Amino acid sequence: MRHIGIIGVGEIGRAIVTGLRDGGDAAPEVFLSPRGARASAELAERHVGVRVCAGNQEVVDRSEVVVIAVRRDDRHDALAGLRVAGDKVVVNVMAGVANDDLRRTLATEAPIVRAVPLPAVRERRSVTVTWPSHPATDALFEHLGGVLPVADEQAFDVFSALTGTLTTHYAYLATLTAWATRHGVPAEDAERYVRGLFQGVGRSLSDETRALRQLAADHETPRGSNERIRTTWFDPANSEALTAALDALLVDLGADRAADDGGRSPMAERG
Numbered sequence: 001m002r003h004i005g006i007i008g009v010g011e012i013g014r015a016i017v018t019g020l021r022d023g024g025d026a027a028p029e030v031f032l033s034p035r036g037a038r039a040s041a042e043l044a045e046r047h048v049g050v051r052v053c054a055g056n057q058e059v060v061d062r063s064e065v066v067v068i069a070v071r072r073d074d075r076h077d078a079l080a081g082l083r084v085a086g087d088k089v090v091v092n093v094m095a096g097v098a099n100d101d102l103r104r105t106l107a108t109e110a111p112i113v114r115a116v117p118l119p120a121v122r123e124r125r126s127v128t129v130t131w132p133s134h135p136a137t138d139a140l141f142e143h144l145g146g147v148l149p150v151a152d153e154q155a156f157d158v159f160s161a162l163t164g165t166l167t168t169h170y171a172y173l174a175t176l177t178a179w180a181t182r183h184g185v186p187a188e189d190a191e192r193y194v195r196g197l198f199q200g201v202g203r204s205l206s207d208e209t210r211a212l213r214q215l216a217a218d219h220e221t222p223r224g225s226n227e228r229i230r231t232t233w234f235d236p237a238n239s240e241a242l243t244a245a246l247d248a249l250l251v252d253l254g255a256d257r258a259a260d261d262g263g264r265s266p267m268a269e270r271g
């Protein structure tokens, strides 16, 4: 895997390029689509081994692995008419676009792998879920922080649904900060403290010898403040509401995949 192409050099495309090129000696050469010329030119200037191509077809022709990272609604404009030989590997990172749908757009025999890279691939610090497994994409995402190939597209949808919980987590932290501020604490102090508190939580998550429920129990004094907030706020009703929201999202992700309607599926693109 010496040559990687990226069609769609936006937020996630840029994160992949940066993660690949900052990843040491084994870094592959990277070929970028020309659209979003400024971002592509900046990346090419900053990193040796990154080049901007004249068009999307040239990206495909120069690469063994081609990452499709345009927004879902742009996929037909970006991809229709491209010739993708069967010995390439296509990586589909577009949320809500099933592999069958992308195969019809590209009209190719090449293997297509779905993936959910997250922005932390920029620092090679996030595990990427893929389906189906392929040695080329296993190697690519291993290089970017780890790979988790799953058994089928239904399982892929479950992991996709999990990624839909990220901004709720930030909003939760922002709510804690706002509460402290309402009680007279300077906003900067509250924000600094909450960030530090939960960075500590993040570090404790890397201790894989303890299950998540065990970590919760270990941080809790019987009848203490943590137990009180957990049982009075994150009570069974709240937990069930979260479970129901995830179930509904999962149903929509499956319906979206099954819709097979050439882009008129019920869900808007989401991230």
Ligand SMILES: NC(=O)C1=CN([C@@H]2O[C@H](COP(=O)(O)OP(=O)(O)OC[C@H]3O[C@@H](n4cnc5c(N)ncnc54)[C@H](OP(=O)(O)O)[C@@H]3O)[C@@H](O)[C@H]2O)C=CC1
Binding pocket: 007, 008, 009, 010, 011, 012, 013, 033, 034, 035, 036, 056, 069, 070, 071, 072, 074, 077, 078, 079, 093, 094, 095, 096, 116, 117, 118, 119, 269, 270, 271
């Ligand atoms: N951001 C994230 O965390 C994640 C995003 N994704 C998926 O990745 C895809 C991209 O998301 P994101 O990076 O956030 O979106 P962005 O809008 O940041 O990037 C999309 C890029 O595609 C470019 N583009 C549009 N049309 C074409 C074309 N015809 N040829 C080449 N490039 C084109 C856009 O250029 P221009 O700006 O000129 O329109 C833009 O630079 C989406 O499908 C999203 O679902 C998946 C996982 C995580």
